[in-house]
Amino acid sequence: AKVLGQRRVRLRVLNRIEARVGDRVVIGVSESGLLRGSLAVYAAPLAGLFAGTLAGYALASQFFPEWPADPAAIAGALAGFVAGFAWLRGVSRRTPMNPAYQPWVLRQQIRTGHS
Numbered sequence: 026a027k028v029l030g031q032r033r034v035r036l037r038v039l040n041r042i043e044a045r046v047g048d049r050v051v052i053g054v055s056e057s058g059l060l061r062g063s064l065a066v067y068a069a070p071l072a073g074l075f076a077g078t079l080a081g082y083a084l085a086s087q088f089f090p091e092w093p094a095d096p097a098a099i100a101g102a103l104a105g106f107v108a109g110f111a112w113l114r115g116v117s118r119r120t121p122m123n124p125a126y127q128p129w130v131l132r133q134q135i136r137t138g139h140s
Contacts, residue, residue: 037121039129049134058125065116070109077105 081101085094120126
């Protein structure tokens with residue numbers, strides 16, 4: 026909690042060392058889970074944005090060649106961006122049950138006299 030100030034933080038974590046409520050603990054997250062989660066959060070909306078842009082441009086060029094393709098590319102970009110977030114929302118609803126993304130208690134923190 027010192028990283029976040031003196032405020033107490035409540036988290037749901039895997040507790041393999043049987044720490045009790047109120048114990049000060051050090052928690053950890055798997056590197057692969059953190060990397061995959063970070064990549065999904067950043068890459069999904071960005072990939073949707075680019076794919077939507079290309080799809081909007083291609084569709085406009087194919088079906089309406091006499092019109093400028095930029096408005097369709099912008100609309101496709103927005104649709105792809107929203108679709109990326111929608112996909113991310115669906116994935117994020119499944120991750121709380123996946124142990125690869127769950128933080129866990131590493132060890133109890135030793136209390137010192139000035140904590």
